[in-house]
Amino acid sequence: MPYTHFGKPADVWKHLALCEILNFEKPKTYIETNSAYADYLLDNSPERKLGIFHFIEKTTNNPVLSKSIYYRQEKPALIRQKYLGSPGLAINILSELCNTFIFFDIEKNALKNIDELAKSLHIQNKINLNNRDSLSGIDEWLPQTSSTSLIHIDPYEIDRDGISGKTYLDIFIEAAKRKAKCLLWYGFNTLNEKQRLNKYILSGLSGLSGCHLHCIELIMKNIGKDTPTCNPGISGSGLLSCNLSEKSLSAIDSYSMQMVDIYENTRYKGNRADIYMEKIID
Numbered sequence: 463m464p465y466t467h468f469g470k471p472a473d474v475w476k477h478l479a480l481c482e483i484l485n486f487e488k489p490k491t492y493i494e495t496n497s498a499y500a501d502y503l504l505d506n507s508p509e510r511k512l513g514i515f516h517f518i519e520k521t522t523n524n525p526v527l528s529k530s531i532y533y534r535q536e537k538p539a540l541i542r543q544k545y546l547g548s549p550g551l552a553i554n555i556l557s558e559l560c561n562t563f564i565f566f567d568i569e570k571n572a573l574k575n576i577d578e579l580a581k582s583l584h585i586q587n588k589i590n591l592n593n594r595d596s597l598s599g600i601d602e603w604l605p606q607t608s609s610t611s612l613i614h615i616d617p618y619e620i621d622r623d624g625i626s627g628k629t630y631l632d633i634f635i636e637a638a639k640r641k642a643k644c645l646l647w648y649g650f651n652t653l654n655e656k657q658r659l660n661k662y663i664l665s666g667l668s669g670l671s672g673c674h675l676h677c678i679e680l681i682m683k684n685i686g687k688d689t690p691t692c693n694p695g696i697s698g699s700g701l702l703s704c705n706l707s708e709k710s711l712s713a714i715d716s717y718s719m720q721m722v723d724i725y726e727n728t729r730y731k732g733n734r735a736d737i738y739m740e741k742i743i744d
């Protein structure tokens with residue numbers, strides 16, 4: 463099924479941070495395990511109104527956010543009624559810097575859409591498309607990764623193992639050991655779910671050292687303890703990273719705080735939609 467969460471508030475934060483990270487890290491190899499589409503046709507759903515449309519409106523006169531790479535990418539796309547997903551953003555930002563892009567998705571049409579963008583930019587020769595499960599397929603690429611690779615893992619569920627017997631957190635750990643730069647996004651809808659994931663992440667990473675680990679979450683203030691509350695797609699999400707530069711880490715922190723600011727006093731379907739930030743690993 464095509465990815466439907468594009469341009470919602472959690473996507474805005476994810477892509478805002480991703481663009482700055484790509485710009486600072488300038489990887490030679492970019493790998494994405496759960497790509498989805500390069501771009502989407504925008505609609506005016508309440509979730510996207512609170513997401514990309516709210517962001518663009520609040521950012522136009524914001525001295526910090528208006529300089530963000532994300533704003534500079536999405537504003538012109540929005541004029542064409544488009545929203546750029548992570549493959550579109552990564553290709554646009556890295557097209558001249560990166561030698562190889564590797565995209566995984568189990569949905570054929572998502573990869574076709576990425577291929578069309580690559581063709582329009584005449585960089586098909588740099589693009590490797592994998593229409594298969596990334597939990598097993600990534601094994602072919604992991605041994606080739608190094609400090610010049612950036613792996614973007616965006617599955618939502620990070621603790622469910624596939625046929626390979628591995629979870630996406632296992633892949634993150636392998637990438638960290640190889641000194642590759644790695645981003646792992648995860649989501650949750652209740653505080654209980656968040657606590658379970660925090661425990662799973664912290665115990666999984668306990669043996670790792672020297673990988674510059676960092677983990678931060680943005681959470682809706684109305685999140686329920688054990689029952690999902692009304693939310694624009696998801697109640698909370700986290701970004702776990704390793705081997706990133708200080709510049710990227712401080713951009714993640716400062717843009718996360720900006721997100722908290724621009725979501726102050728917002729509403730979604732009559733409910734408060736304010737968010738707060740929590741550092742899980744600093």
Ligand SMILES: C[S@@+](CC[C@H](N)C(=O)[O-])C[C@H]1O[C@@H](n2cnc3c(N)ncnc32)[C@H](O)[C@@H]1O
Nearest residue numbers: 465496497498547548566567568569595596616
């Ligand atoms: C969370 S979205 C990705 C969003 C995208 N990375 C972005 O930020 O714009 C999930 C995508 O993962 C794909 N997917 C789900 N399970 C997968 C698997 N086992 N291997 C590869 N892709 C998968 C889905 O088809 C969907 O397109």
